[in-house]
Amino acid sequence: MLSEAKNRILTQVGPGTPMGDYLRRYWHPIGGAREFDAKEVKAVRLMGEDLTLYKDLSGTYGLVDRHCPHRRADLSYGYVEKTGIRCNYHGWLMNETGACIEQPYEDTANPNNKLKERCSIKAYPVREVAGLLFAYMGPLPAPELPVWEPFTWTNGFVEIVTADVPCNWFQCQENSCDPVHFEWMHDNWSIRQKGDLGPYSPSHLKVAFDEFEYGFTYRRQRVGQEEDNPMWTVGRVALWPNGFYLGSHFEWRVPVDDENTLSVTWFFTRLPHESEPYTPHAHTWHGPIKQADGRWISSHVINQDIIAWVGQGAIADRTKENLGASDRGIALIRNRFFDEVEAVAAGREAKGTIRDPQKAKCVELPIATPKLFKDGMPRKEYLNHPYFGRRLRDFPWHFGQPTAVRDAFREAVLGEDAAAFTQDLEKAKA
Ligand code: FES
Ligand SMILES: [Fe+2]
Numbered sequence: 001m002l003s004e005a006k007n008r009i010l011t012q013v014g015p016g017t018p019m020g021d022y023l024r025r026y027w028h029p030i031g032g033a034r035e036f037d038a039k040e041v042k043a044v045r046l047m048g049e050d051l052t053l054y055k056d057l058s059g060t061y062g063l064v065d066r067h068c069p070h071r072r073a074d075l076s077y078g079y080v081e082k083t084g085i086r087c088n089y090h091g092w093l094m095n096e097t098g099a100c101i102e103q104p105y106e107d108t109a110n111p112n113n114k115l116k117e118r119c120s121i122k123a124y125p126v127r128e129v130a131g132l133l134f135a136y137m138g139p140l141p142a143p144e145l146p147v148w149e150p151f152t153w154t155n156g157f158v159e160i161v162t163a164d165v166p167c168n169w170f171q172c173q174e175n176s177c178d179p180v181h182f183e184w185m186h187d188n189w190s191i192r193q194k195g196d197l198g199p200y201s202p203s204h205l206k207v208a209f210d211e212f213e214y215g216f217t218y219r220r221q222r223v224g225q226e227e228d229n230p231m232w233t234v235g236r237v238a239l240w241p242n243g244f245y246l247g248s249h250f251e252w253r254v255p256v257d258d259e260n261t262l263s264v265t266w267f268f269t270r271l272p273h274e275s276e277p278y279t280p281h282a283h284t285w286h287g288p289i290k291q292a293d294g295r296w297i298s299s300h301v302i303n304q305d306i307i308a309w310v311g312q313g314a315i316a317d318r319t320k321e322n323l324g325a326s327d328r329g330i331a332l333i334r335n336r337f338f339d340e341v342e343a344v345a346a347g348r349e350a351k352g353t354i355r356d357p358q359k360a361k362c363v364e365l366p367i368a369t370p371k372l373f374k375d376g377m378p379r380k381e382y383l384n385h386p387y388f389g390r391r392l393r394d395f396p397w398h399f400g401q402p403t404a405v406r407d408a409f410r411e412a413v414l415g416e417d418a419a420a421f422t423q424d425l426e427k428a429k430a
Contacts, residue, residue, distance in 0.1 A: 002318040002334070010337060011168045011315050013255040014048035018341045019170075023047060024138035025350035026241055027145045028254045029264040030063075032160035032284030033128045041085065043076035047137060048257045053126070056080040061126040062096035063135050069100055069119040098123030131160055131282025132266060143353040144360030146214075148250070152362055153374060156268040157412050158280035159405065161398045163263040163287045164256075165306055169242060171316040172253035172261050172309045176244035177329030179207045179220040179236070185304050193298065208235075209329045211336070214352045215240040217366055218329050230368035237365050238333060240352045241340075247367045249397065251302070259314040265302065265398065269391055270372070271412055272379040278412060283405045287398040300399040382413065393425065 002010075013020045030044060036055040043066065044053045050066035052075040062085060068075050073089035080086070084095035086102075093102035100119040124137045130151035136142040165172065175181065187201035202223035210217050219235035221227065237245040244251040249267040256262050271278050289297055289306050296310065297303045323331060336351070344350050354360045367373065372387065382388045392413055395401040410418040 001321055001323065004319055006338070007315075007318045009341060010170045010318075010334065012258055013169065014258070018345065019337070020047055021138075022337075022341045022344050022350065023241060023255065024136075025143070025344060025353060026138070027127070027134040027136045027142070028242070029132045029252050029266075030126075030135045030254060030262070031133050031162055031264065032282055033131055033133050034160075034282055034284040036061075040080045041076055041078060043074075045256050045260070046135065046262075047255050049122075049137070051124070052076045052078070052085065053133075053135075054078070054080050054085045056084055056096075057082045060096055061128070061133060062094075063124045063126045064094055064096070064098055065121040065123075067121075068092060069094075069121050070103075092119070094121055094123075096123060096126075130266065131158060131280070131284065132264070143350075143355055144357055146354055146360050146363045148245070149362050149364045150245075150250070150268055150367075150373070153268055153270075154280075155276045155278045155376060156270050156280055156373070157278070157409050158282045159267040159269075159395075159401075159409075160282050160284040161263075161265045161267070161287050161302075161401075162284075163289050163302070163306065163398070165253075165261040165263050165289065165309060166259065166314065167261060167310045167312065168258055168315045169253045169255040169261040171312045172263070172305075173238075173242050173244075174330050174333065175305055175308060176238040176251070176253075177209065177216055177218055177333050178327070179218045179329070180204050180326040181308065182220075183222070185308060186301055189298075189304060204326075207326065207328070208232075209332050211332070212366070214363070214365060215243070215245075216329065216332060216336075234366050234368040236368070238329070239365070241337070241350075245365050247369055247373055261309075263302070263306070267397065268373060269388070269409070270374065270376050272382040272388075273376050274379045275412055275415070276376070283408060285400070285402050285405060287400040289399075297399045301396055302398045379413070388413075392421075 009018050041054040044051050051063055052066050053063050055061050057080055066075055068087040070090055070092050073087050075085055075087055078085045078087050081093060084093045086093045091104045092100055095101050098121045100116045103116060106113055106115055124135050125142055126133055126135050127145050129147055134145055183201055183204055205221045208219045216238045217235045219232050221232045239245045242253045249265055252264045254262040254264055289303060291297055296307045298307060340351050410421055414421055
């Protein structure tokens with residue numbers, strides 16, 4: 001249980017709030033670069049700020065104020081040029097540093113005026129890594145953008161899935177340090193959703209949490225598992241400050257404002273040996289979270305998590321909760337955030353930020369089953385493998401995978417046999 005004041009510290013993300021200032025010390029993923037195959041400009045809201053994200057005709061990304069410095073028109077309706085974004089009202093042109101570089105009528109009628117110098121707008125750096133766009137909204141110089149080691153893996157199929165989640169980011173992130181929910185929310189609820197009454201999945205016997213440079217790990221032992229099981233020896237990573245890393249994928253909970261979060265996920269699925277060499281190109285799609293009748297979609301793992309998050313309310317009221325032994329990880333990350341917010345306000349570096357460019361080039365994280373993601377296996381084995389075989393039939397993590405992405409994955413795995421595989425599956429269903 002927390003006081004209202006402490007709950008506010010955890011949940012407010014706007015500029016000038018303690019957590020808002022703290023979170024601005026990190027690069028945040030804000031979507032997939034391939035979204036910009038089909039568009040050039042996008043309206044975005046991040047940490048309570050309305051912004052315009054664009055890719056100009058030279059391929060440079062910009063993240064600038066939503067409003068034009070002239071008379072405040074909406075720049076997300078602007079159009080891009082070789083350099084920068086042009087306001088659609090009177091044609092002023094802004095570049096990725098926020099400088100106003102053209103004012104067409106002023107430049108003609110009054111060429112020596114100094115108006116441009118007064119008209120720069122807010123602008124934040126944007127970088128692309130592994131098909132993701134990352135933005136940094138804090139004080140400069142920005143820390144290095146970490147290239148997590150999985151971003152360097154080869155011969156995998158990469159998917160980026162985003163979802164708009166109508167609640168505060170922190171309750172989503174608490175879920176990243178909450179091992180016990182897996183048993184009930186994913187395993188057992190899925191059994192019940194299939195119409196079965198049991199048997200329920202093996203229960204948790206013990207959980208443990210450890211802090212490391214880039215976050216916390218949680219570990220679990222369930223009935224029937226020995227202590228040498230990688231879920232006990234290595235576990236999963238609550239990636240600081242708002243990520244979750246599970247080996248197969250990353251999830252980030254990016255604050256849109258105090259009551260909305262952008263879920264950004266990056267999936268790597270190793271392909272069989274016969275598919276090598278394969279260069280990933282990050283299929284990017286947006287996942288729906290609501291059914292037509294207004295209830296939340298509950299069939300896929302992350303959709304189930306989202307039901308937990310939004311169910312806690314737009315901003316979870318932590319004055320009314322009752323924490324137990326299963327919640328030790330939650331208490332740990334909250335306390336670390338309180339300490340960090342104070343430390344950064346006092347001028348210290350934020351936890352896990354990297355200033356050494358060499359170090360940022362490939363940052364390793366604990367992985368419970370690295371061979372599964374890195375080594376691959378012959379196609380024959382792959383088809384019968386409990387993880388990959390299932391993955392080939394259905395994308396289990398997020399509802400709404402487009403058929404074209406599903407087919408691209410099957411083709412990457414099975415080559416020319418992919419169409420026959422899909423037909424057989426459909427026949428079996430019918
Ligand atoms: S309002 Fe943007 S150019 Fe006039
Ligand atoms: Fe979960």
